[in-house]
Amino acid sequence: MKLSQGVEWGLHCTALVAQAPDGIAVSRRLLSEHYGLPEAYLAKHLQALVRAGVLTATPGPRGGFRLARPDEQITALEILEAIEGTAPAFLCQEIRQRGTGAVPPEDCTRPCGVSVVMAKADEAWRGSLASVTVADLVALVPSHTRKRNRARLTGEPTGDR
């Protein structure tokens, strides 16, 4: 079981957009260069984040991406689901209704215990991600990295060579 690389990209890029001062849109190029990501492939994920209501996109030479809502109102789960979709990792094939031991349909009005257990685990996973906001992600970035990011996002000198 593997999540796509896009999840890491989406979480980092959204957290970086959240570090831009008010009124500053972050270009796709800046995002791709900042993290060394392929721009065309990143574009696909950024569009998914726009469709999911995480980011807004403004066209034009000074255009780019902004958060669609305040950072404390956007969760890590929304970003993950924008990229990976909402389908649970466990897909019940109802094997209880197959083979010589097949349980008759009239005894299958309640979901199979195995799928209930897997669904609860999926809820625990999503619940954990729903409890983390973009504001929390930004707070986990060390303060000097945040300061340097802010300078980059505004086009100020960063003090780097």
Add this chain to the structure above:
Amino acid sequence: MKLSQGVEWGLHCTALVAQAPDGIAVSRRLLSEHYGLPEAYLAKHLQALVRAGVLTATPGPRGGFRLARPDEQITALEILEAIEGTAPAFLCQEIRQRGTGAVPPEDCTRPCGVSVVMAKADEAWRGSLASVTVADLVALVPSHTRKRNRARLTGEPTGDR
């Protein structure tokens, strides 16, 4: 993100083995026929469950599979990890250290916030599965299905046509 079908097979087959009366080993053929599963492919997963200490295998014409430990001591997580492995679904590629925004190595002694958040979600998922035992899975099987399974496992008539 998808779990393999083997997870469903492993959970159901272990729960069925747990329903066999003491001293009765459940053959691979019975398991594959009971759930309508391809025997050769199921064999691979059953071997993984033996390696993981969930099942024991006895060779010979009356051989088959038994639980390696009491059903209340085997968790759904052990079965899942026997089939899927223990690697987390999220693989951090450390993109914070790439590109023009690369954080220098000396500032990366602590794990990246994104990977911390994803690791916590993974723990919540595995924790949920670790809280469920094979005894719980058996208890979720309706009582008349359990009775019928027991008859099949002992070779008694099941009352089915």
